[in-house]
Amino acid sequence: MADTQVLIVGAGPVGLTLAVDLGKRGIRCTLIEQKEAPAFLPKMERCNARTMELYRRMGIVKRVRDAGLPRHCPMDVFIVLSLVEPPLWRLPFPSVAQAEQEIAASTDAAMPLEPYQLISQYTLEPVLKSIAEELPSVAVRYGHELTAFTDNGDSVAAHVRHSDGTPLDITADYLVGCDGGASDVRKQLDIKLQGDGNIGQFRQALYRIDDLYERIPIGNGRHYHVADAHSSFLITQDSTRHFTLHSILDSDDEMDRMLEQVVAMPLAYQRLSCAPWKQNLLLADSYGRGRVFLAGDAVHLVIPTGGLGMNTGVGDAVDIGWKLAATLNGWGGPNLLASYDIERRQVGERNVAASRFAATGRRKWRAMYRPNIRDNTPEGSKTRADLIAVAEVEQRKSNEMIGAELGYRYVGSPLIADEGEGPAHEFMTYVPSTWPGARLPHVWLKDHTAVQDHIGYGDHYTLLRFNGADASGFAQAFRQTGAPFMILDLDDPHVREIYGYDLMLLRPDMHIAWRGNAPPKDVAKLARMATGH
Numbered sequence: 001m002a003d004t005q006v007l008i009v010g011a012g013p014v015g016l017t018l019a020v021d022l023g024k025r026g027i028r029c030t031l032i033e034q035k036e037a038p039a040f041l042p043k044m045e046r047c048n049a050r051t052m053e054l055y056r057r058m059g060i061v062k063r064v065r066d067a068g069l070p071r072h073c074p075m076d077v078f079i080v081l082s083l084v085e086p087p088l089w090r091l092p093f094p095s096v097a098q099a100e101q102e103i104a105a106s107t108d109a110a111m112p113l114e115p116y117q118l119i120s121q122y123t124l125e126p127v128l129k130s131i132a133e134e135l136p137s138v139a140v141r142y143g144h145e146l147t148a149f150t151d152n153g154d155s156v157a158a159h160v161r162h163s164d165g166t167p168l169d170i171t172a173d174y175l176v177g178c179d180g181g182a183s184d185v186r187k188q189l190d191i192k193l194q195g196d197g198n199i200g201q202f203r204q205a206l207y208r209i210d211d212l213y214e215r216i217p218i219g220n221g222r223h224y225h226v227a228d229a230h231s232s233f234l235i236t237q238d239s240t241r242h243f244t245l246h247s248i249l250d251s252d253d254e255m256d257r258m259l260e261q262v263v264a265m266p267l268a269y270q271r272l273s274c275a276p277w278k279q280n281l282l283l284a285d286s287y288g289r290g291r292v293f294l295a296g297d298a299v300h301l302v303i304p305t306g307g308l309g310m311n312t313g314v315g316d317a318v319d320i321g322w323k324l325a326a327t328l329n330g331w332g333g334p335n336l337l338a339s340y341d342i343e344r345r346q347v348g349e350r351n352v353a354a355s356r357f358a359a360t361g362r363r364k365w366r367a368m369y370r371p372n373i374r375d376n377t378p379e380g381s382k383t384r385a386d387l388i389a390v391a392e393v394e395q396r397k398s399n400e401m402i403g404a405e406l407g408y409r410y411v412g413s414p415l416i417a418d419e420g421e422g423p424a425h426e427f428m429t430y431v432p433s434t435w436p437g438a439r440l441p442h443v444w445l446k447d448h449t450a451v452q453d454h455i456g457y458g459d460h461y462t463l464l465r466f467n468g469a470d471a472s473g474f475a476q477a478f479r480q481t482g483a484p485f486m487i488l489d490l491d492d493p494h495v496r497e498i499y500g501y502d503l504m505l506l507r508p509d510m511h512i513a514w515r516g517n518a519p520p521k522d523v524a525k526l527a528r529m530a531t532g533h
């Protein structure tokens, strides 16, 4: 028997999410991380609505929210000259509290079940780490670096080095490399990244400024884009006491001067870190090989514009998680793990494209900057008006990609019934759909409970049934595959109308595998297909 069923390499948000997912499924897994402890370094700060839906299913959404930006704080996006001058443009976004009210009042399927949550990556990682450490089947080992591995065909032998230099060998049934953009696991598999690397380079500084948040005269928000020649922007972090400044500048001192210029108030501040970071739009040729899989930044690198980096990786973790569990539990057929690359690489490809779309938009309005932007002259006024006219269309692309977040659908998967071409993939519009491969749209039932909360978290397939439709053969067909299965009867004409079918087969990740108004001719074949046989 292997030392562990799944060895996860890398405790970034993706590896940690996978450890929590597998741990909740009772799979024995070991998470190794080369760092001694989570680092207090800034990176992502927004979990999107889909990530928060997935965290709700895992039962951890409250812990993530409680650690993040307080629920009443607005999420507005500004374009400014400084924090003390009237903003050039303001794009309002609801606080979590307001968004929850909007979701509670929604009657169609156009909204997610959970709103986004601003939480800094340096806060999220410790939260996920402590959740993973509470799960009895998960071993979390910081200070452990993977140095090499061998896929032996029936297991993987990993060579690990403890930070004190002690070597350690770990055998695992499967290995998942969640080891970030410079992934050694990917390199050892000789899988290449394709696309555009090092497109631009910014500096990012993290500041502690205790008195700023309450004193910003133009109002609180999430992002303050500065209309300047350095593409500067200031981001509120979850504590409201920390801020990151991004700017195309060469030195830490210049970053401090830029901060002073943007804040434009005499406030004490402390620079906690400052480092350059590069923009990339890259996708791996493949998401794994043999018993070794890759997830997160190891396989897709996007420009943070649009927030599709970690959020795409969380989707990877959830997809590979249930498929590994099903395979290890003995009922998953070979197509389950094979489908991971097919399903998630297409999402990676679309999200790299979505990030390019958003980043190109942002560059368009920034290109309208002219040195006279502050001038109280007709020319200065024209510069401001022209920049805002472009931003009105182009900046929204970074902040309103709800279609990319919620509307992704697995196309051409061996686990999904084929109904033909299907609806187009939109970045900025979410059109709810029960087309096979889609995420089950969220709708409130008559009693104001959510359909997904009736399904729970586990490894089971679910047949949603309306009007007591004939579901004969399903239970037996799934029994033959060994996969857990349940029927959920719903008596709700409104929801039936939105979903459009009397029967819908959901996978354990609540993506739709099949839909119809009567059982298919060969239910056993459908069950075998959905379970990867």
Ligand SMILES: Cc1cc2nc3c(=O)[nH]c(=O)nc-3n(C[C@H](O)[C@H](O)[C@H](O)COP(=O)(O)OP(=O)(O)OC[C@H]3O[C@@H](n4cnc5c(N)ncnc54)[C@H](O)[C@@H]3O)c2cc1C
Binding pocket: 009, 010, 011, 012, 013, 014, 015, 032, 033, 034, 035, 042, 043, 044, 045, 046, 047, 121, 144, 145, 146, 147, 178, 179, 180, 181, 183, 184, 204, 277, 295, 296, 297, 298, 304, 306, 307, 308, 309, 310, 311, 312, 313
């Ligand atoms: C400025 C900025 C802002 C961003 N904002 C957002 C946002 O708002 N929303 C969003 O979704 N994304 C955002 N991102 C992207 C996001 O930060 C990344 O997508 C995310 O960190 C990827 O997570 P990961 O777990 O795949 O990889 P990482 O976070 O890179 O984690 C990989 C881990 O693996 C460890 N590791 C590497 N090699 C080994 C080894 N050999 N052995 C053991 N451990 C190893 C590393 O130490 C690291 O802890 C942003 C990024 C930047 C730079």
